[in-house]
Amino acid sequence: MTSYCTRPATKADAPALVDILNHYIAHSTTTFLTEPQTIDDRLKWFDERSELYPAIVVEAEGAAVAWGALSAHNPRGGYRHTADVSVYVHPDFYRRGIGRNILNELIARARVVKQHALIANCCSESVASIALHETLGFSRVACLREIGRKFDRWLDVIYLELLL
Numbered sequence: 031m032t033s034y035c036t037r038p039a040t041k042a043d044a045p046a047l048v049d050i051l052n053h054y055i056a057h058s059t060t061t062f063l064t065e066p067q068t069i070d071d072r073l074k075w076f077d078e079r080s081e082l083y084p085a086i087v088v089e090a091e092g093a094a095v096a097w098g099a100l101s102a103h104n105p106r107g108g109y110r111h112t113a114d115v116s117v118y119v120h121p122d123f124y125r126r127g128i129g130r131n132i133l134n135e136l137i138a139r140a141r142v143v144k145q146h147a148l149i150a151n152c153c154s155e156s157v158a159s160i161a162l163h164e165t166l167g168f169s170r171v172a173c174l175r176e177i178g179r180k181f182d183r184w185l186d187v188i189y190l191e192l193l194l
Contacts (some may be wrong), residue, residue: 034188
């Protein structure tokens, strides 16, 4: 049986985070990024992490197999108590409760630093992700139709919100 450890992400995790994210970029509408990310991209991203905007990983057998983060929802000062939430799980580790673990941990960390709202924006095709967020208390607050384009298709985005 595999054991898992949830811990803060570090710059040493950048290659694993990039590998996981690049899978989603190439094969899914989970992210609307269309170009593969590089380790340098992820290292710059780490510079934006803080107590307000942490990144965490789930490790199995010494390797990062999933990650999640809180990010600034909008740089304008009035949004400083709202964060966007992201969760990515390596496809070999689906359906093991890892995404739920990450999301619960991010919610807990957001509460500690007194965030007021968390926002998840999910492609309408990401049915499992939407369901996960809803089981943890997120509510659908909007559907923006055809605002993203990937794989030569227009895509809808569902916005979910959790008031803390």
